[in-house]
Amino acid sequence: MLLAIDCGNTNTVFSIWDGEKFLCTLRTSTHHARTADAYFTWYSTLVKHYGIEADITDVIISSTVPRVVFNLRVFADRFFGCRPLVVGKPETLLPFKPRVDEGTQVGPDRLVNTAGAFDRHGGDLIVVDFGTATTFDVVAHDGAYVGGVIAPGVNLSLEALHLAAAALPHVDISKPQKVIGTNTVECIQSGVFWGYVGLVREICSRIKGEYGAPMQVISTGGLAPLFQQSADLFDAFEEDLTMHGLTVIHRYNKENGSV
Numbered sequence: 001m002l003l004a005i006d007c008g009n010t011n012t013v014f015s016i017w018d019g020e021k022f023l024c025t026l027r028t029s030t031h032h033a034r035t036a037d038a039y040f041t042w043y044s045t046l047v048k049h050y051g052i053e054a055d056i057t058d059v060i061i062s063s064t065v066p067r068v069v070f071n072l073r074v075f076a077d078r079f080f081g082c083r084p085l086v087v088g089k090p091e092t093l094l095p096f097k098p099r100v101d102e103g104t105q106v107g108p109d110r111l112v113n114t115a116g117a118f119d120r121h122g123g124d125l126i127v128v129d130f131g132t133a134t135t136f137d138v139v140a141h142d143g144a145y146v147g148g149v150i151a152p153g154v155n156l157s158l159e160a161l162h163l164a165a166a167a168l169p170h171v172d173i174s175k176p177q178k179v180i181g182t183n184t185v186e187c188i189q190s191g192v193f194w195g196y197v198g199l200v201r202e203i204c205s206r207i208k209g210e211y212g213a214p215m216q217v218i219s220t221g222g223l224a225p226l227f228q229q230s231a232d233l234f235d236a237f238e239e240d241l242t243m244h245g246l247t248v249i250h251r252y253n254k255e256n257g258s259v
């Protein structure tokens, strides 16, 4: 069985797969100081709670936080006796070579999203991921990552307003019924929600213009459904794109003999 780990700047998600069959997802916040033993305590409690007979033989990790990888490696070795595949490390093969400036380290989550999206939709894509950052990944006709856009995440923008302005409260995102807010909370929600609708529309339109061939726009990430409801921003929504991408990269490495 495969344990796929997607470690973002805010949240860390584990998902367990029996071959192609998805078994469960476990979510915790990302902490670079969490030890291998602490991961196992948390993991084994939840696996038991869900009644899953997890016999993990393989582990794959994508981490946007380099410092957590050490403890996750120890976790995989100590509790499952395996050497994990770490996306972005030279020993982990990718189905494509990113076409970016020399020396650029593309975020592993973006490489994983690229692999997952290409597997499901083929090439010529824009993948929009609403995580800590809002990222746009351009996937070429052959499945290669060829660049993109990084914008501040929705929750980060809301938090920044609260932190920087004494009179602005912390507000959760939601879709406002109108644009003109008549109280502070509505004004902030309107600014961030409609601001992101505009941001996504403008960036996708400019990417398409520059790319010069028809493209599909695929959305993923916790907040994607909220934006999906509004306007026709996306052609498809993929709830588990990063996890799917991890299984694709794992399979590719199995088939090509790197694990």
Ligand SMILES: Nc1ncnc2c1ncn2[C@@H]1O[C@H](COP(=O)(O)OP(=O)(O)OP(=O)(O)O)[C@@H](O)[C@H]1O
Binding pocket: 007, 008, 009, 010, 011, 012, 130, 131, 132, 133, 172, 173, 220, 221, 222, 223, 226
């Ligand atoms: N309607 C909503 N309002 C506020 N937050 C939401 C809503 N729906 C989902 N979320 C949040 O979205 C987050 C899930 O997002 P996702 O896993 O894509 O990225 P993340 O964990 O925020 O970022 P990263 O992967 O960079 O750590 C969760 O924290 C969840 O609480």
Ligand SMILES: CC(C)(CO)[C@@H](O)C(=O)NCCC(=O)O
Binding pocket: 008, 009, 064, 105, 106, 107, 108, 109, 110, 131, 132, 133, 135, 150
């Ligand atoms: C942009 C984030 C933070 C999104 O999770 C991550 O992909 C990252 O740290 N990227 C590194 C820089 C880059 O992708 O070009």
Ligand SMILES: [K+]
Binding pocket: 008, 109, 129, 130, 131, 132, 221, 242
């Ligand atoms: K994410």
